[in-house]
Amino acid sequence: MGDGLQPALCILLLAVVTLTSACAPPPEAVTETALASAERGKAAIERVGCASCHTITGISWPQGKTGPALDGLERRGLIAGELPNRPEVLAAFVQDAPALVPDTAMPAMPLTDREALDVAAYLYEIGR
Amino acid sequence: MLEAWPPPIFDPAGPYAWPITTLSWVLLAMAAAVLVLVVVALWLALFGSQRAQAKVGGTKIIWMAGIALPVVVLTALLLYGLWLTSSLSDEIEGDEMRVRVTGEMWWWRVAYLDDEGQPVSHDANELHIPVGQPVVLELESGDVIHSFWVPRLSGKLDMIPGRRNLMRIQADEPGVYGGQCAEYCGGPHALMGFVVVAHEPPAFARLMIERTAREQAPAPGAASQGAELFQTTGCAACHRIAGTDANGLAGPDLTFMGARRTVGAGILPNNTGTLMGWIGNSQAIKPNNRMPPYPVLSREELQAITAYLEMQR
The missing domain is CATH 1.10.287 (Helix Hairpins)
Known part of the structure; x- marks a missing residue:
């Protein structure tokens, strides 16, 4: 009987630990990017028209060719060939590219901070 | 969108x-x-x-x-x-405001008419109207049969080559009303959109005064690099900008491009990015439309032309 109870007890303990740790607030820096939503990001991409220049996985129309295709971004080394590929950097870049890379052709886009993080989340998700 | x-x-x-x-x-x-x-x-x-x-x-x-x-x-x-x-x-009385809208493959030519039926201001893919009063549209076609349809404001009416069909529209509230070509006209017919913007009458009257005056005045940004490129790279052969040497009529009038809500005939929001993407390669956005892609433009040239167009308002 004791043998049968042991695994069940372990699972219960594990569940309790998981649940309680999920309730603990994550550090501030993580919150911003962790709360970003790829789904909202896709909506923002469609609203401002990123795909006018970029062919983006999951966006069926348009499939712009003026800028590079945006797939596999998660495994890419650098953003725009010079910035470290981190979510907050990507978010800042999609919002105001010339501020980070002055000689890029990409203009600042009408995205809020929140939307920019969401867009970054989407671009990473499609690369998986 | x-x-x-x-x-x-x-x-x-x-x-x-x-x-x-x-x-x-x-x-x-x-x-x-x-x-x-x-x-x-x-x-x-x-x-x-x-x-x-x-x-x-x-x-x-x-x-x-x-x-x-x-x-x-x-x-x-x-x-x-x-x-x-x-x-x-109902019989059209003739004292309503009149606008001529001409269907083109695959966009809309818009001309605001005075009492004598003469165009006083030109635009494309966008129509501004005052709220609460009927506006008569003279619907024509420059090539094949199109159909004018702004679902929230009217029924559909065909635009037939060689004919002038009259239709009334009216909006009761200020706002933006989308339209769509409703008669298959080949190629990117599905991407032939339209926008009607309804304003309160005083705001509309101001807009019309500004625009009519602008048609007679020199264009903004005449000294910019973009203005020169607009002539030298070929844009001006198809596009008109009032007050400049650009007087091409094959493509949409760009006198008020910077103020327009959309790019590509009602299909994309108008911002620097979409405008640049359209100029760079509109074929990737609206396949088989009549504007060629411009891979010959450098980054600076593309930015200069885009900036020049954004000044046109």
Whole structure:
């Protein structure tokens, strides 16, 4: 009987630990990017028209060719060939590219901070 | 982001749209009632008592429900429909504001007309109107048959080569109303969108005064690199900008491009990115439209032309 109870007890303990740790607030820096939503990001991409220049996985129309295709971004080394590929950097870049890379052709886009993080989340998700 | 896709057909916003919506609902309700009648009759014929089956199968019911009832119902519906939509075909008085909208493959040429019918301001893919009053549209075509349709403001009316069809639209509230070509016109027909912007009458009057004046004045940014590139790279061969040497008429008028809500004929929001993407390679956005891609432009040139167009407002 004791043998049968042991695994069940372990699972219960594990569940309790998981649940309680999920309730603990994550550090501030993580919150911003962790709360970003790829789904909202896709909506923002469609609203401002990123795909006018970029062919983006999951966006069926348009499939712009003026800028590079945006797939596999998660495994890419650098953003725009010079910035470290981190979510907050990507978010800042999609919002105001010339501020980070002055000689890029990409203009600042009408995205809020929140939307920019969401867009970054989407671009990473499609690369998986 | 087509403004009128899917078409908001059950959301009328003016007196020339609501009769159509009402009629649609009435027709839908009648069709549902007839469906119920037919299903009940079928059920009786299959599972009803001997007496019911004999009744459903008799000659009398064919005369009554098969001929008399449809004649009465359809005549009543026809008369009701004609009465309900009579305002749509009222004689056009001639003192309303007039705008000529010409269907082109695959965009819309817009000319605001004065009392003599002469164009006083040119635009494309966007129509500004005052709220609360009817505006008469002279619908024409420059090539094939198109159909003008702004679902929330009016019904559809074909634009036929060699003809001038008149239609009234009216918006009761300020706002933006999407339109869509409703007659297959080849190639990117599905990407031939349109936008109507309704303003309060004073704001509309101001806009028209500004625009009419702008047509006679020199264009902004005449000394910029973009202005020069607009001439030298070939843009001016197809596009007009009032007050410059650019007077091409094959493509949309760009005198107010910077103020336009959309890029590519009602299909993309107008911002620096979409405009640049369109100029760089519109074929990737609207395949087979008549503007070629411009891979020959450098980054600086593309930015300069875009900036110049954004000044045109």
